[in-house]
Amino acid sequence: MSYKLRVEALQAWYGQHQVLKGISMPIRANTITAVIGPSGCGKSTFIRCLNRMHEVVPGTRVAGRVWLDGRNIYNGINAVEVRRRVGMVFQTPNIFPAMSIFQNVVAGLYLNGIRGRRQLQERAENCLQQAGLWEEVRDRLHDTAAGLSSGQLQRLCIARALAVEPEILLMDEPCSALDPIASIRIEELMRELKASYTIILVTHNMQQAARVSDYTAYLCDGELVEYESTPEVFIRPKDSRTENYITGRGADTRPL
Amino acid sequence: MDRLGAAGYRETNERDMGKSGISLYSGRWRQIHCRMMTGLCALAVLTLLAVLLIIMTYILLQGIPGLNWQFFTRPPAPVGLPGGGVYHAITGSLVLVGLACLIAIPWGVAAGIFLAAPRRPGPLAALVRFTADVLSGVPSITAGIFIYTLVVVRMHTFSALAGGLALAIVMLPVVTRNTEEILRLVPRGLQEAALALGISWWRVMLHIVLPTAARGVAIGITLAMAGVAGDPVPLFFTALNNNHFSLDLTQPMASLPMEIFRYAAGPFVTWHRLAWSGALVLIGIILLPMLLARIILPGYRIRR
Numbered sequence: 001m002s003y004k005l006r007v008e009a010l011q012a013w014y015g016q017h018q019v020l021k022g023i024s025m026p027i028r029a030n031t032i033t034a035v036i037g038p039s040g041c042g043k044s045t046f047i048r049c050l051n052r053m054h055e056v057v058p059g060t061r062v063a064g065r066v067w068l069d070g071r072n073i074y075n076g077i078n079a080v081e082v083r084r085r086v087g088m089v090f091q092t093p094n095i096f097p098a099m100s101i102f103q104n105v106v107a108g109l110y111l112n113g114i115r116g117r118r119q120l121q122e123r124a125e126n127c128l129q130q131a132g133l134w135e136e137v138r139d140r141l142h143d144t145a146a147g148l149s150s151g152q153l154q155r156l157c158i159a160r161a162l163a164v165e166p167e168i169l170l171m172d173e174p175c176s177a178l179d180p181i182a183s184i185r186i187e188e189l190m191r192e193l194k195a196s197y198t199i200i201l202v203t204h205n206m207q208q209a210a211r212v213s214d215y216t217a218y219l220c221d222g223e224l225v226e227y228e229s230t231p232e233v234f235i236r237p238k239d240s241r242t243e244n245y246i247t248g249r250g251a252d253t254r255p256l
Numbered sequence: 257m258d259r260l261g262a263a264g265y266r267e268t269n270e271r272d273m274g275k276s277g278i279s280l281y282s283g284r285w286r287q288i289h290c291r292m293m294t295g296l297c298a299l300a301v302l303t304l305l306a307v308l309l310i311i312m313t314y315i316l317l318q319g320i321p322g323l324n325w326q327f328f329t330r331p332p333a334p335v336g337l338p339g340g341g342v343y344h345a346i347t348g349s350l351v352l353v354g355l356a357c358l359i360a361i362p363w364g365v366a367a368g369i370f371l372a373a374p375r376r377p378g379p380l381a382a383l384v385r386f387t388a389d390v391l392s393g394v395p396s397i398t399a400g401i402f403i404y405t406l407v408v409v410r411m412h413t414f415s416a417l418a419g420g421l422a423l424a425i426v427m428l429p430v431v432t433r434n435t436e437e438i439l440r441l442v443p444r445g446l447q448e449a450a451l452a453l454g455i456s457w458w459r460v461m462l463h464i465v466l467p468t469a470a471r472g473v474a475i476g477i478t479l480a481m482a483g484v485a486g487d488p489v490p491l492f493f494t495a496l497n498n499n500h501f502s503l504d505l506t507q508p509m510a511s512l513p514m515e516i517f518r519y520a521a522g523p524f525v526t527w528h529r530l531a532w533s534g535a536l537v538l539i540g541i542i543l544l545p546m547l548l549a550r551i552i553l554p555g556y557r558i559r560r
């Protein structure tokens with residue numbers, strides 16, 4: 001199996017505060033990798049470095065290399081191109097309030113110059129179907145998205161991210177605002193998407209990580225403590241810090 | 257208000273009630289304090305409303321009697337004769353402010369977008385912000401003198417063009433800063449969501465952030481417009497005034513503030529009445545786009 005993404009000695013700062021202290025991990029294509037760890041350990045920062053969203057915050061700095069299909073995303077590639085290939089779903093569903101549901105889904109295409117009506121409609125239907133939202137919104141595609149529930153909004157955001165056909169999907173606690181049923185739906189969705197995407201998932205929910213991911217990375221205080229296949233991490237964690245975190249013991253843990 | 261205040265105090269109350277059982281905010285005093293603060297707030301609001309109401313009614317009372325068909329359709333009557341209107345000044349103000357808008361709105365909004373964009377703050381942004389700050393600190397008479405030396409002296413005549421330029425200089429920094437402030441109110445998460453789709457920052461600003469904040473931006477622009485529409489100072493050295501109707505940009509042009517100034521400072525009671533009516537019309541012209549912006553443009557509530 002090939003590596004889609006290879007992170008090498010990644011360091012990140014907010015001002016003087018170093019958050020990532022040298023993380024190296026290869027990520028295989030068409031897998032789901034869960035990133036877990038205590039709050040504030042740098043999970044969000046880590047995945048934001050993978051599509052160059054970290055640098056959007058003023059006063060931040062990144063060092064190290066991230067190889068996407070053998071090309072360093074921090075060297076010689078335009079950030080806009082990187083983000084087109086590495087999509088992201090945020091913790092809170094940020095829909096564009098001035099746009100309809102349809103416009104939200106195709107925003108990434110439309111604003112990058114794809115204007116063919118038929119093409120956009122096809123893609124919108126396709127992505128909404130992939131995100132499991134099509135049946136619920138097919139009759140109100142041109143209404144504002146404000147009338148949707150949080151779970152629907154999150155799936156809309158996933159559809160929107162899929163519409164630009166990224167190769168990698170970064171998901172930062174996509175289910176933290178959702179009820180268990182909506183979360184399960186998104187997990188099912190991730191499993192389906194795995195066939196065509198490489199997914200990196202940040203989650204605080206240990207069961208979710210165990211259910212859905214192939215690999216699990218345990219991050220603590222900006223360092224990669226453990227990175228193995230998910231059963232390995234959950235059944236036989238090598239590091240006591242990982243074990244404590246997973247089982248909900250120890251000082252620096254926050255159960256679920 | 258009342259209930260919120262009471263709840264806040266209850267907490268303090270419980271914390272402060274030590275063993276002694278004495279509290280700063282016990283019972284009666286807490287109620288009195290709460291009432292006092294509510295009362296003060298109400299007083300401040302009422303004072304403001306009263307001042308506004310007095311000014312508006314006074315202008316209405318003084319201005320309405322002079323309003324008639326002639327007032328809107330005729331240029332001024334020759335000195336000493338009754339009647340006459342401010343037709344030439346209404347069109348003049350529209351032309352001058354229109355010219356200013358033509359320059360200040362595109363540049364100001366563009367600069368505001370640039371300043372609010374989710375990019376690393378570079379030297380250019382710092383320079384633009386500094387320039388806008390300096391410009392907005394410059395008294396409007398300076399804008400007039402500047403355009404006087406730059407345009408009027410070279411064209412050998414006062415002109416509407418010079419007036420529009422002077423107003424544009426006054427308006428530009430206000431539009432810039434208003435736009436920036438409003439765009440900054442759009443949550444970062446929205447910009448980031450758009451950037452993460454691989455959309456360049458200027459497209460994000462133009463197609464996602466700006467439409468979301470369109471109403472606020474438009475209101476900011478109308479406020480800047482209102483500022484220059486009522487200001488005669490930049491016009492003294494530039495458009496000057498004109499007793500006749502004119503649309504020639506290379507000639508002096510009348511404007512409402514200049515006419516109000518002339519009529520109010522004049523010796524005749526009829527002139528004073530014209531000044532009041534002119535002021536009323538000016539207020540109307542300023543309020544109209546503000547109301548339109550509020551009615552036409554949708555406001556979005558951003559869910560978090």
Ligand SMILES: Nc1ncnc2c1ncn2[C@@H]1O[C@H](COP(=O)(O)OP(=O)(O)OP(=O)(O)O)[C@@H](O)[C@H]1O
Pocket residue numbers: 014017019037038039040041042043044045046057
């Ligand atoms: N915009 C910011 N400015 C300054 N410091 C920040 C900023 N965002 C995050 N940090 C700091 O970086 C560290 C890591 O934050 P990060 O958001 O990556 O943590 P996280 O692991 O995602 O936490 P959580 O599980 O709570 O989401 C924290 O110590 C935080 O205080």
Ligand SMILES: [Mg+2]
Pocket residue numbers: 043044045172
């Ligand atoms: Mg986080």
